[in-house]
Amino acid sequence: MARLDVKHLAVSYNGKNKILNDINLTIEDGELVSLLGPSGCGKTTTLRSIAGLIRSNQGQILVDGKDISRIPVYKRNFGMVFQSYALFPQLTVRENVAFGLKNQHIREPDLSSRVNEMLDIVGLLDYAARFPSQLSGGQQQRVSLARSLVTHPSLLLLDEPLSNLDAKLRVEMREMIREIQQRLKLTMLFVTHDQSECFAISDHVAVMNKGVIEQFDSSESIYHHPLTEFVAHFIGxxxxxxxxxxxxxxxxxxxxxxxxxxxxxxxxxxxxxxxxxxxxxxxxxxxxxxxxxxxxxxxxxxxxxxxxxxxxxxxxxxxxxxxxxxxxxxxxxxxxxxxxxxxxxxxxxx
Ligand SMILES: Nc1ncnc2c1ncn2[C@@H]1O[C@H](COP(=O)(O)OP(=O)(O)OP(=O)(O)O)[C@@H](O)[C@H]1O
Ligand SMILES: [Mg+2]
Known part of the structure; x- marks a missing residue:
């Protein structure tokens, strides 16, 4: 497990206007932090910069105090759930979930038991032999979640992982994510634009507006004591x-x-x-x-x-x-x- 520090992160696409401006964020070991903000404020960009998929113009990303900017993406042991699922279309549900474990050289019978356990948790055991194209959006989202959780990554980055689920499943899945996160003491950054979701699941919340973090505080403090007009409006x-x-x-x-x-x-x-x-x-x-x-x-x-x-x-x-x-x-x-x-x-x- 790991502690993440983001220091003075700035990003601009094609060198012009700044999309992110001086982002500072700390996630303690085993903590879940939510990034909350409206569409276009820079949540996905922040996540992708931390994952190493976007090059930042400025700033540092530290894992357990060490700058990771020179470590290649595939060696970082980060899990990521993308807003667009990004499943392998030619692999079945079972093979998608097993993929990361095979890369870690996990062998049978461990491999099958961990995959089955995770498919059971997300309620997709009966769908194990299907291909992603044969699933609904919500089911694909759950495969994506299972695939990223099964490897027990040191840091898990989740980009609106529940956006395509109906209200009831959404609540069940967010409780499941929180339960797994606490049981395995995972360090997680969870992106959402849904305030009730972020309060239900997080230790701390970072409220973002136009590429800056307006307030970074405990869930309770944000809820009961917003500091700016934007934050107050956004949380209701x-x-x-x-x-x-x-x-x-x-x-x-x-x-x-x-x-x-x-x-x-x-x-x-x-x-x-x-x-x-x-x-x-x-x-x-x-x-x-x-x-x-x-x-x-x-x-x-x-x-x-x-x-x-x-x-x-x-x-x-x-x-x-x-x-x-x-x-x-x-x-x-x-x-x-x-x-x-x-x-x-x-x-x-x-
Ligand atoms: N590849 C790109 N090139 C140029 N601009 C981009 C690129 N990707 C995103 N942007 C811009 O950067 C800003 C932040 O985008 P980002 O995807 O981080 O927002 P978001 O907070 O994740 O929004 P949403 O809730 O809609 O997913 C937006 O104004 C977007 O248009
Ligand atoms: Mg986004």
Whole structure:
């Protein structure tokens, strides 16, 4: 197993515009890190640079502290699951999975038992004799996963390995990947643009935007404390209030001379955000006189989510989204007051 350090990595295709800019990333031995970001932000390029399939313009890639740039790709003992499966079309499912083990000179009966075990894990034992062209996209993706896991690589690079699976299989497979990763203590870099997937599976998450990593933190920190507007948007925060001025001690001036207290205190904060479920809805009659961190509003619209209601509320700061329990339902047109607990109001920078 191995620890990976990426230091100041920069890549530009055909020497022109920079696709990656000063990427820094550490994956501790036996850890799973996700690279999360929108289409085109440079996730695949980062993965391919680490694998050695793309030449970087700048920076270092270290495995256990050693620069690997001079080690040829085939000697690195990295596993890779490509976004496009990249199976050998002329080999059966069984032969595809056995390929890496044969290269490692693993012999029978070990060979067959490891291949069978892996095919069983990904649910494809009955398909062992088929060729890739006779499989669905999701089945090919699972063969690709089995092929890369079976050799127990020191570092496994996975490029959206679950993108072609249906919702139920996706959840099962991500649990399977996490389970195998923890059991075999594999070091993994997992690319996805699905936030729930990345939180479910990772120790740390790197959120990428336009070729840079905007935030690299534990899953919990990213979820509860995004630092920039981009990260907050990308992981599903919906309420944003523009800051007019930083006052002092966590206090910010918003539009309409409203003053809000947030969890953070910084002059670099450009907007405040809060999760819909952290906003409290109070009936107008029970409103108390202290209107700090409160907004008056009117319910516009509600949707039933099964375990809660989701409301669109018209306020002086624009439409606010709030989610609250099913014990009480507010009706369209009803005037209410929203309370924003200051420890749940986060300050975001650019
Ligand atoms: N061979 C290439 N030559 C020139 N530009 C490229 C090449 N490959 C990718 N790019 C560009 O580099 C940028 C990053 O691409 P990349 O494939 O790394 O994105 P990604 O984050 O993996 O996106 P997706 O989620 O769609 O897979 C994109 O703007 C893309 O158009
Ligand atoms: Mg990609």
């Amino acid at each position: 925060y919906e309420n944003f209030f523009q800051v007019k001025k930083f006052l002092k001690n966590q206090k910010y001036l918003l539009d309409h001379n409203l003053e809000f207290t947030a969890a953070d205190s910084s002059p670099n904060v450009i907007s405040l955000t809060i999760r819909p479920e952290d906003i409290e809805i109070i009936e107008k009659e029970t409103e108390n006189s202290d209107n700090h961190n409160q907004l008056e509003g009117k319910i516009l619209f509600s949707t039933y989510l099964g375990d809660s209601y989701r409301y669109q509320i018209d306020t002086p700061l624009g439409i606010v989204i709030a989610v609250s329990g099913t014990d009480k339902k507010y009706l369209s047109g009803q005037p209410i007051v929203l309370n924003f607990p200051s420890q749940k109001v986060l300050g975001l920078s650019k």
